[in-house]
Amino acid sequence: MIAAQSLSVKTASSATTYSTKAEQLKTRFEAAGQGHVFTYFDSLSATEQEAFLEQLETLNVERVNRICTKATTCPSPMLNNQAAILDPLPEECFDSTLDASPEKIEEWRSVGLDEIARNKVGVILLAGGQGTRLGSSAPKGCYNIELPSRKTLFQIQAERIRKLQSLAQQRPGAVDKVIIPWYVMTSGPTRTATISYFQGNNFFGLESENVIFFEQGTLPCLTFDGKIMLESKGKVAVAPDGNGGVYAALRGSGVLADMAERKVEFLHAYCVDNCLVRVADPVFIGYCVSKNADCGAKVARKVSHDEPVGVICLRNSAFNVVEYSEITPEVAMAINPKNGQLAFGAGNIANHFYTLEFLNRAEAFEHELEYHIARKKIKTLDLQTGEIVTPKQVNGMKLEAFVFDVFPFTQRMAVFEIDRRDEFSPLKNAPGTRVDDPETSRRDILLQHVRFIQAAGGNIIVGKDDEQLGGAPTLELSPMVTYYGEGLEEIVRGKSIQTPVSIASLEALKKAVF
Numbered sequence: 001m002i003a004a005q006s007l008s009v010k011t012a013s014s015a016t017t018y019s020t021k022a023e024q025l026k027t028r029f030e031a032a033g034q035g036h037v038f039t040y041f042d043s044l045s046a047t048e049q050e051a052f053l054e055q056l057e058t059l060n061v062e063r064v065n066r067i068c069t070k071a072t073t074c075p076s077p078m079l080n081n082q083a084a085i086l087d088p089l090p091e092e093c094f095d096s097t098l099d100a101s102p103e104k105i106e107e108w109r110s111v112g113l114d115e116i117a118r119n120k121v122g123v124i125l126l127a128g129g130q131g132t133r134l135g136s137s138a139p140k141g142c143y144n145i146e147l148p149s150r151k152t153l154f155q156i157q158a159e160r161i162r163k164l165q166s167l168a169q170q171r172p173g174a175v176d177k178v179i180i181p182w183y184v185m186t187s188g189p190t191r192t193a194t195i196s197y198f199q200g201n202n203f204f205g206l207e208s209e210n211v212i213f214f215e216q217g218t219l220p221c222l223t224f225d226g227k228i229m230l231e232s233k234g235k236v237a238v239a240p241d242g243n244g245g246v247y248a249a250l251r252g253s254g255v256l257a258d259m260a261e262r263k264v265e266f267l268h269a270y271c272v273d274n275c276l277v278r279v280a281d282p283v284f285i286g287y288c289v290s291k292n293a294d295c296g297a298k299v300a301r302k303v304s305h306d307e308p309v310g311v312i313c314l315r316n317s318a319f320n321v322v323e324y325s326e327i328t329p330e331v332a333m334a335i336n337p338k339n340g341q342l343a344f345g346a347g348n349i350a351n352h353f354y355t356l357e358f359l360n361r362a363e364a365f366e367h368e369l370e371y372h373i374a375r376k377k378i379k380t381l382d383l384q385t386g387e388i389v390t391p392k393q394v395n396g397m398k399l400e401a402f403v404f405d406v407f408p409f410t411q412r413m414a415v416f417e418i419d420r421r422d423e424f425s426p427l428k429n430a431p432g433t434r435v436d437d438p439e440t441s442r443r444d445i446l447l448q449h450v451r452f453i454q455a456a457g458g459n460i461i462v463g464k465d466d467e468q469l470g471g472a473p474t475l476e477l478s479p480m481v482t483y484y485g486e487g488l489e490e491i492v493r494g495k496s497i498q499t500p501v502s503i504a505s506l507e508a509l510k511k512a513v514f
Ligand code: UTP
Pocket: 126, 127, 128, 129, 130, 131, 132, 133, 134, 140, 185, 187, 216, 240, 241, 242, 243, 244, 245, 270, 271, 272, 273, 400, 428
């Protein structure tokens, strides 16, 4: 009885607070020109109203308007700023694995492995994207690219970390237990599925306490005239705020503090969809550490001047990524007389190095980061009819920050050119599209493994029953066998291996060669 009384008192007082909250929010959204979000408010049940108000409270509507105005009035800083001067990368900030001697590469690898062996290296995975082009409802990392082992991108990456931990463990002076913590950024649409996928697969042999999930922020989807879109009568349509949301998310979720506690100093960040990614690549880490860089970026040499990729260069003396749409054909075609390569040929692949100190510093300049507009088909509520519409045409905008937008704020940038065949093959498009699709991912992994065996002196015999899908012999080596082709020579030199074959361990490789 007493409990019931106090309950009713509580209900009455919270109803008052709640209607005040509704009025305050209504006034605030109307003042910001976004009052239409309340169009169907009165038709919602009390629970729905409460949930809606909670969501609106978390939206900083004035900030949303500011971001939108900035993004829509200045879509291309270069085209809008005639004074923008582009310069090629300064020589002292750039090195290439394509030109470096094997000794130099070994030297960088050794520096990187030693840092890993001292537990100074962590990994940040950007896995908050919705993968709309790929068209799978599951997070991209759960995608099975039809390797013989049927491993998904998450599993391949987890096993590369495991292998690297064991390689570093063998270094003289290694700590008792080498750990490369893996910080996995998810978003509203990918979080639950990602976490349960890892849990359901026992973290692919990693220790669960060393796989840390954190969530990026979201922003409302907007119509082309900047109005907040509704997903339903009582819910704003939101989307992840772009992979550049990682900087705020790292701080807000306590990840930076976790890194500090673990005494991690260097981070490797990469996109989930690159099936060839060398996770925590010791060569890259060693290169950036040797350069005393605070931020580093891997780049892939552009294959032609008109390849549609952004390039890293200097814009008004600051490091920047310039999109292919922002660059004139003359600039795109300019040649560096010293090496005969494209002067603006450092194709950006969103594969970065940071010091923890730089990530901490990001807070100071985060508010200056630009947001970009992604025009998308967004399922939305028609305010006139109250019906939910699935559009056939692009009908709205998502606002996204890009992970490379911090480059202008670096103090010591290092740019590292890699061999695309060995390190970059992104999964972007649906099966059958022939460009950056599951078939090209599978092909590029298998072709790399063929090269690994050949470089180690092995001979490959293509079996009659090998379908060689996509032109690649079916030869798969688990990351637990080799990370970058190391450790194969003593097993395969002068020997043959017949395809199709999928090798899970060094023992299995020994048995497979003849
Ligand atoms: P993309 O820009 O290719 O986007 O992401 P996407 O979501 O994978 O694919 P589409 O454009 O919807 O087809 C490049 C990388 O950035 C991550 C992605 O998970 C991928 O690793 N990303 C993207 C985020 O982490 N958060 C985002 O908000 C957007």
